[in-house]
Amino acid sequence: MxxxxxxxxxxxxxxxxxxxxxxxxxxxxxxxxxxxxxxxxxxxxxxxxxxxxxxxxxxxxxxxxxxxxxxxxxxxxxxxxxxxxxxxxxxxxxxxxxxxxxxxxxxxxxxxxxxxxxxxxxxxxxxxxxxxxxxxxxxxxxxxxxxxxxxxxxxxxxxxxxxxxxxxxxxxxxxxxxxxxxxxxxxxxxxxxxxxxxxxxxxxxxxxxxxxxxxxxxxxxxxxxxxxxxxxxxxxxxxxxxxxxxxxxxxxxxxxNGGVAAIEKVNREKAATLYQYIDQSEFYRNSVHSNNRSLMNVPFQLAKPELDALFLEQAEARGLQALKGHRAVGGMRASIYNAMPLEGVQALVEFMKEFEQKNA
Amino acid sequence: MxxxxxxxxxxxxxxxxxxxxxxxxxxxxxxxxxxxxxxxxxxxxxxxxxxxxxxxxxxxxxxxxxxxxxxxxxxxxxxxxxxxxxxxxxxxxxxxxxxxxxxxxxxxxxxxxxxxxxxxxxxxxxxxxxxxxxxxxxxxxxxxxxxxxxxxxxxxxxxxxxxxxxxxxxxxxxxxxxxxxxxxxxxxxxxxxxxxxxxxxxxxxxxxxxxxxxxxxxxxxxxxxxxxxxxxxxxxxxxxxxxxxxxxxxxxxxxxNGGVAAIEKVNREKAATLYQYIDQSEFYRNSVHSNNRSLMNVPFQLAKPELDALFLEQAEARGLQALKGHRAVGGMRASIYNAMPLEGVQALVEFMKEFEQKNA
Structure with missing residues (x-):
């Protein structure tokens, strides 16, 4: 598994x-x-x-x-x-x-x-x-x-x-x-x-x-x-x-694990990994200016919102859970709090790449 | 154990x-x-x-x-x-x-x-x-x-x-x-x-x-x-x-387990077991009139309060935990909520008997 x-x-x-x-x-x-x-x-x-x-x-x-x-x-x-x-x-x-x-x-x-x-x-x-x-x-x-x-x-x-x-x-x-x-x-x-x-x-x-x-x-x-x-x-x-x-x-x-300074470093790496992938993609979009992007909650939208349900279904099947955005804004949201390891973000980006390749 | x-x-x-x-x-x-x-x-x-x-x-x-x-x-x-x-x-x-x-x-x-x-x-x-x-x-x-x-x-x-x-x-x-x-x-x-x-x-x-x-x-x-x-x-x-x-x-x-009616029956049996033992003893005392005795919380005092610490220590050693009374009233208290089986009350009475025999 x-x-x-x-x-x-x-x-x-x-x-x-x-x-x-x-x-x-x-x-x-x-x-x-x-x-x-x-x-x-x-x-x-x-x-x-x-x-x-x-x-x-x-x-x-x-x-x-x-x-x-x-x-x-x-x-x-x-x-x-x-x-x-x-x-x-x-x-x-x-x-x-x-x-x-x-x-x-x-x-x-x-x-x-x-x-x-x-x-x-x-x-x-x-x-x-x-x-x-x-x-x-x-x-x-x-x-x-x-x-x-x-x-x-x-x-x-x-x-x-x-x-x-x-x-x-x-x-x-x-x-x-x-x-x-x-x-x-x-x-x-x-x-x-x-x-x-x-x-x-x-x-x-x-x-x-x-x-x-x-x-x-x-x-x-x-x-x-x-x-x-x-x-x-x-x-x-x-x-x-x-x-x-x-x-x-x-x-x-x-x-x-080194306290807040150490986890901040990991958190910055996690967020950078995800935002950088989103920014270079035509298929995904984050609508927050880089000045004010959250380290903890990364909302993103698919260029084709009609694929939202498929995205969520396939993500779940890969063990990537609870990515649905808040009902007030729709789309997706990855919350990457302290307990989320870098590997989790890398697995998400890997899945997003594959999904993009198949559905772009 | x-x-x-x-x-x-x-x-x-x-x-x-x-x-x-x-x-x-x-x-x-x-x-x-x-x-x-x-x-x-x-x-x-x-x-x-x-x-x-x-x-x-x-x-x-x-x-x-x-x-x-x-x-x-x-x-x-x-x-x-x-x-x-x-x-x-x-x-x-x-x-x-x-x-x-x-x-x-x-x-x-x-x-x-x-x-x-x-x-x-x-x-x-x-x-x-x-x-x-x-x-x-x-x-x-x-x-x-x-x-x-x-x-x-x-x-x-x-x-x-x-x-x-x-x-x-x-x-x-x-x-x-x-x-x-x-x-x-x-x-x-x-x-x-x-x-x-x-x-x-x-x-x-x-x-x-x-x-x-x-x-x-x-x-x-x-x-x-x-x-x-x-x-x-x-x-x-x-x-x-x-x-x-x-x-x-x-x-x-x-x-x-039969719902509230069934647990009430067990609760009444648990409370009766404990109160009856206390009432027939010269060594333990409960100071509440039988009209108003709690089904859930049974406070009792030892005739010799100087033995309180020993009672608690030996009870703990027998796996009978948290019998110390509230700091406002002292003495002992056995809380016998729904989760306490009849066997627990019987074990307590058994211990109380032994303690009485040794220390009366």
């Missing part, structure tokens, strides 16, 4: 070594004769899992000491409400950079709580989708924070700039966290749903600067309150322990 | 047959060559998992058609906020029956949103903890709903009465759902964190009567909004897919 490569945008594939270990110790973890998901979150063995996962993440991202790391339930959409409810304080406005579907979804939820000053960052350059440079984003004076989504999974667009502001910068990094090096100290809050580069769905990591913990809205549910979660060490409620454990395994896998 | 019986209060043990199946198909589920946690929640195979889990739960609990079933993130503590934010409407008051730790915790969160009319339901009969009969609970006229927690895991107290009211009854059934037959039509909302009788932590089931979906507070985060979750079929956000899948396996296990 050919190896299987799963290009799902999320929930996405996890490192094979992690899944193998998790399977082996599934019903007898740590010699306990039971699963890690069947023990108390307050038991010593689990507290060790929890603390190690946090420390490993701190090491991987060089998180400064004045930032708290929270392991929350829910995903990015929970944070779409949690961010304004935690950070507005007495302010009535927040800036939202709109670069695509997820940024716009964050605005929709934020508008329940504040006047969102929406800065449209989308443009086209030479007919390709691109992002207006950050120096041209018109921010408001009275905003509590500036929110943006550095990687748009659906459109395959990455924003490489940071907002130019002295306000706290809030970033939805669900689909880009741990894929490349970042300077945490430039952000006020970073949040990331786990189901792309961290672990299974049902966990959301929040990294928050400690001066931002005292601004909560009176109606904020405690389970979304950063200060409560910090004070209770992310155990105000029973946390999603199995997702936390699996994420910890992913962090250890990443460390043992 | 002796079999291992895990008496954890939650996250708790899951049926061994379920864990075995989950391990076997962990990295190659449904012949896909990948894990169920690595595929899209919107893919056909996962949608089938999701729909079957809901239908199986509906079958198990005979849920009427005018009730919606929601698979939410978070646990009961998320619902402590979600309940008032979804149900108050223009009312300013809700009734809260206080029978223990969890009921009181629900009050604390609800007080952010309403005036909670707290009805103290605790009393003592013959020196034992008990619950005042529901006919004596003084409810308010202007409450939006009546909230109670039928089973208190920490105190080991079960409330068998229902509030006498024409208002919607809201029940936190985290530690009792699926343990005995109930008449869903008597309730407005039932919610239950999964990590006791349903599946792993990180999922919460909400069963809500469909006339209660239009009362949401304007500041309610969408991820906690019953109507949004219903309209999006619990996929407003990426749901905790692996927890959903595992819960589905638990529901199938329960159906194949």
């Amino acid at each position: 050919e190896p299987i490569y799963n290009f799902s945008a999320g929930p996405a594939s996890l490192p094979k070594a992690v899944m193998k270990q998790a399977q082996e110790e599934f019903i007898n973890w740590n010699g306990l004769g039971t699963s890690v998901m069947e023990i108390s979150h307050r038991s010593k063995p689990f507290l060790k899992v929890a603390a190690e996962a946090e420390q490993d993440l701190r090491d991987l991202l060089s998180i400064p000491n004045n930032y708290k790391v929270l392991f929350c339930q829910g995903g990015a959409r929970a944070q779409f409400a949690a961010v304004p409810m935690n950070l507005l304080g007495s302010a009535k406005t927040a800036d939202y950079i709109d670069g695509g579907y997820w940024a716009a979804s964050a605005v929709e939820e934020a508008q329940k709580y504040c006047e969102a000053n929406v800065i449209n960052a989308s443009t086209t350059i030479d007919g390709k989708s691109a992002i207006i440079p950050a120096s041209d984003w018109v921010l408001s004076d009275d905003s509590a924070y500036v929110h943006f989504c550095p990687n748009e999974t659906i459109d395959g667009i990455e924003i490489n700039d940071l907002p130019v502001t002295d306000k706290p910068i809030v970033a939805d990094m669900s689909s880009t966290i741990l894929s490349r090096e970042i300077d945490i100290s430039k952000y006020g809050v970073i949040y990331a749903g786990a189901q792309k580069n961290i672990g299974p769905a049902g966990l959301c990591i929040v990294i928050v600067r400690d001066d931002l913990l005292d601004l909560a809205h009176s109606a904020l549910p405690s389970i979304l309150n950063y200060k409560v979660l910090f004070e209770k060490e992310s155990m105000y409620n029973t946390p999603p322990t199995y997702a936390w454990y699996l994420s910890g395994l992913v962090f250890k896998w990443l460390k043992s | 002796e079999p291992i019986y895990n008496f954890s209060a939650g996250p708790a043990s899951l049926p061994k047959a379920v864990m075995k199946q989950a391990q076997e198909e962990f990295i190659n589920w449904n012949g896909l060559g990948t894990s169920v946690m690595e595929i899209s929640h919107r893919s056909k195979p996962f949608l089938k998992v999701a729909a079957e889990a809901e239908q199986d739960l509906r079958d198990l609990l005979s849920i009427p058609n005018n009730y919606k079933v929601l698979f939410c993130q978070g646990g009961a503590r998320a619902q402590f906020a979600a309940v008032p934010m979804n149900l108050l409407g223009s009312a300013k008051t809700a009734d809260y029956i206080d029978g223990g730790y969890w009921a009181a915790s629900a009050v604390e969160e609800a007080q952010k949103y309403c005036e909670a009319n707290v009805i103290n339901a605790s009393t003592t009969i013959d020196g034992k903890s008990a619950i005042i009969p529901a006919s004596d609970w003084v409810l308010s006229d202007d409450s939006a709903y009546v909230h109670f927690c039928p089973n208190e895991t920490i105190d080991g107290i079960e409330i068998n009465d229902l509030p006498v009211t024409d208002k919607p009854i809201v029940a936190d059934m985290s530690s009792t759902i699926l343990s005995r037959e109930i008449d869903i039509s008597k309730y407005g909302v039932i919610y239950a964190g999964a990590q006791k009788n349903i599946g792993p932590a990180g999922l919460c089931i909400v069963i809500v009567r469909d006339d209660l979906l239009d009362l949401a507070h304007s500041a309610l985060p969408s991820i906690l909004n019953y109507k949004v979750l219903f309209e999006k079929e619990s996929m407003y956000n990426t749901p905790p897919t692996y927890a959903w899948y595992l819960s589905g396996l638990v529901f199938k296990w329960l159906k194949s």
Whole structure:
């Protein structure tokens, strides 16, 4: 059987070594004769899992000491409400950079709580989708924070700039966290749903600067309150322990593979391999300008959309799974998160070549 | 090696047959060559998992058609906020029956949103903890709903009465759902964190009567909004897919073992076995009146608390795990949810007898 490569945008594939270990110790973890998901979150063995996962993440991202790391339930959409409810304080406005579907979804939820000053960052350059440079984003004076989504999974667009502001910068990094090096100290809050580069769905990591913990809205549910979660060490409620454990395994896998700098190199090679092949082809097309192409999500269209179904069927038969584009945009999308090896991208390009030769 | 019986209060043990199946198909589920946690929640195979889990739960609990079933993130503590934010409407008051730790915790969160009319339901009969009969609970006229927690895991107290009211009854059934037959039509909302009788932590089931979906507070985060979750079929956000899948396996296990009526019989036999042994002993004591003893959580104290550590150590060595009582009350606690077989309780009683003989 050919190896299987799963290009799902999320929930996405996890490192094979992690899944193998998790399977082996599934019903007898740590010699306990039971699963890690069947023990108390307050038991010593689990507290060790929890603390190690946090420390490993701190090491991987060089998180400064004045930032708290929270392991929350829910995903990015929970944070779409949690961010304004935690950070507005007495302010009535927040800036939202709109670069695509997820940024716009964050605005929709934020508008329940504040006047969102929406800065449209989308443009086209030479007919390709691109992002207006950050120096041209018109921010408001009275905003509590500036929110943006550095990687748009659906459109395959990455924003490489940071907002130019002295306000706290809030970033939805669900689909880009741990894929490349970042300077945490430039952000006020970073949040990331786990189901792309961290672990299974049902966990959301929040990294928050400690001066931002005292601004909560009176109606904020405690389970979304950063200060409560910090004070209770992310155990105000029973946390999603199995997702936390699996994420910890992913962090250890990443460390043992050289950390974020090393995986960034692989990620750049993977993306370059795929974009270069697409660009030299007349048969496939990516509609994002090279300035803003995503490292993690590569959407592409066939010149003959009537062949989409055949493409997907033959790809599946070759073990290349979940390449169908998001229903909002159609076409194809290869999500190539950290767990996707270079060999998976090479296998995809090989298949695309063959398909082109037969059907061009 | 002796079999291992895990008496954890939650996250708790899951049926061994379920864990075995989950391990076997962990990295190659449904012949896909990948894990169920690595595929899209919107893919056909996962949608089938999701729909079957809901239908199986509906079958198990005979849920009427005018009730919606929601698979939410978070646990009961998320619902402590979600309940008032979804149900108050223009009312300013809700009734809260206080029978223990969890009921009181629900009050604390609800007080952010309403005036909670707290009805103290605790009393003592013959020196034992008990619950005042529901006919004596003084409810308010202007409450939006009546909230109670039928089973208190920490105190080991079960409330068998229902509030006498024409208002919607809201029940936190985290530690009792699926343990005995109930008449869903008597309730407005039932919610239950999964990590006791349903599946792993990180999922919460909400069963809500469909006339209660239009009362949401304007500041309610969408991820906690019953109507949004219903309209999006619990996929407003990426749901905790692996927890959903595992819960589905638990529901199938329960159906194949005769459903709720059959497991209730086993549960009553398990509880009777343990309580009867405790009651005839001078060495162990349970401080709950027989009217209100929990079927699921059996706290007990040793006559010589100085032997607690030795008891726990020797129990662990015999494969009888997680018997330590909650830190708020001390002593021991045996949680005997659906997944605990009668043999586990018999092994515990056997050990308790031996320990008593040696140390009385």
